[in-house]
Amino acid sequence: MLYLMLIALASAAGLWLVSFAVEAARPAPAAPNSLPWSPNVTPRFVDIGGCKVRYINTGRGPVLVLLHTLRTQLDLFEKVVPQLAQQFTVYALDYPGHGYSDIPGGRYDAGFFVKSVEAFLQALDLQEVTLCGVSIGGAIALIVAGRRNPRVSRVVAINPYDYARGRGMARSSFLGWMITTTARVPVLGETVMRLRNFIIMKAVLRGGVANPLCISERLLKEMYRVGNRKGHYRAFVQLLRNAATWEAAPEIYRNIRVPVSVIWGDRDWSKAHEREGDNKMIPGAKVVAVEGGGHFLPLDRPDAVIENLRSFLAPGAAER
Numbered sequence: 001m002l003y004l005m006l007i008a009l010a011s012a013a014g015l016w017l018v019s020f021a022v023e024a025a026r027p028a029p030a031a032p033n034s035l036p037w038s039p040n041v042t043p044r045f046v047d048i049g050g051c052k053v054r055y056i057n058t059g060r061g062p063v064l065v066l067l068h069t070l071r072t073q074l075d076l077f078e079k080v081v082p083q084l085a086q087q088f089t090v091y092a093l094d095y096p097g098h099g100y101s102d103i104p105g106g107r108y109d110a111g112f113f114v115k116s117v118e119a120f121l122q123a124l125d126l127q128e129v130t131l132c133g134v135s136i137g138g139a140i141a142l143i144v145a146g147r148r149n150p151r152v153s154r155v156v157a158i159n160p161y162d163y164a165r166g167r168g169m170a171r172s173s174f175l176g177w178m179i180t181t182t183a184r185v186p187v188l189g190e191t192v193m194r195l196r197n198f199i200i201m202k203a204v205l206r207g208g209v210a211n212p213l214c215i216s217e218r219l220l221k222e223m224y225r226v227g228n229r230k231g232h233y234r235a236f237v238q239l240l241r242n243a244a245t246w247e248a249a250p251e252i253y254r255n256i257r258v259p260v261s262v263i264w265g266d267r268d269w270s271k272a273h274e275r276e277g278d279n280k281m282i283p284g285a286k287v288v289a290v291e292g293g294g295h296f297l298p299l300d301r302p303d304a305v306i307e308n309l310r311s312f313l314a315p316g317a318a319e320r
Contacts, residue, residue: 016187019194026228031100036218037078043100048119054100055093055120059085062313063129066092067117067137069208069296070161070169071236072223073099076134079302087310088130093120097235099226108235109242110136110249114143121151130313132156135295138262139249142282145260146252155260156309157282158297162250163274166243171269172207172295175200183240193233198224210267210294219299253281261286261312265293265300286312 031054035041038058045052056074064084068076074092084090094101096116097108106112117140121129129152131141138160145155161168170180179200183189201224206212227233262285264275279287288308293301311317 019191023194028228029225046123048123051096051102059090061088064088064090067133069135080298103231108238109245128153130154134158135161146255158263159268162246166246168269175203176207183237189237208296210300214299250281263288265297267294
């Protein structure tokens with residue numbers, strides 16, 4: 001028995017060491033100068049408290065800021081930005097620790113992301129903003145509004161991620177459950193993430209859409225490659241370890257005093273009672289259900305996202 005235990009320990013230690021070699025060998029991508037889905041839009045960077053954040057700005061009209069999900073980036077909105085830019089001044093950003101933004105150390109809890117988005121709005125001096133977020137982006141938008149940020153005039157929250165102690169991703173697939181579960185264990189979480197491969201990440205990301213064909217192979221590869229940036233996987237592990245902080249978010253929703261639309265995909269990770277809880281917490285919220293929509297609704301049902309945004313943001317549509 002002791003012999004077997006020694007073999008197991010040696011194997012685990014060997015795997016741990018191998019994981020560092022695997023991570024070190026990964027080629028880190030450089031930030032692209034253009035977007036494959038919108039070549040005329042040039043990504044930019046803005047400094048928010050010493051952290052450079054990548055963002056895009058396109059279109060003309062009322063200001064609309066798009067906030068992506070956990071472990072994705074601004075390219076999540078590739079199917080909706082070109083059309084929305086015909087009517088709005090559209091901004092989309094990579095959170096710190098995501099996409100091609102800087103990867104600072106930190107807890108990567110709900111407060112970290114809320115303050116980062118507020119700093120982004122301030123750095124660009126954006127006014128009369130509609131915040132539209134998906135998943136943690138939806139929760140961020142609602143928290144910012146609950147904090148009565150004067151720059152925010154309306155909120156569109158798509159599948160807000162504020163339930164199940166922030167472990168909703170575990171419902172996406174078996175691999176989503178595995179990553180969410182192992183991330184909570186010191187050493188093991190980092191080791192598993194260092195040993196990730198495209199097949200695993202592809203399966204996890206596809207767990208966010210109702211129809212796997214709605215997320216292209218090109219986008220899957222892009223979001224996998226960006227994870228090779230130094231420190232990216234550590235930031236993701238920290239996000240997962242601090243995921244429970246998102247569940248406290250609904251308490252501040254009661255303070256919201258701006259018009260809010262909540263959009264749920266009928267195949268989102270959330271359960272019916274969790275959605276109803278959010279709907280009740282947000283004063284006067286307009287609630288919309290979208291058929292055939294998963295967690296990454298801008299990929300599954302971009303038509304519904306565009307239609308509901310245009311309807312909700314039409315002059316006088318959300319007046320109280």
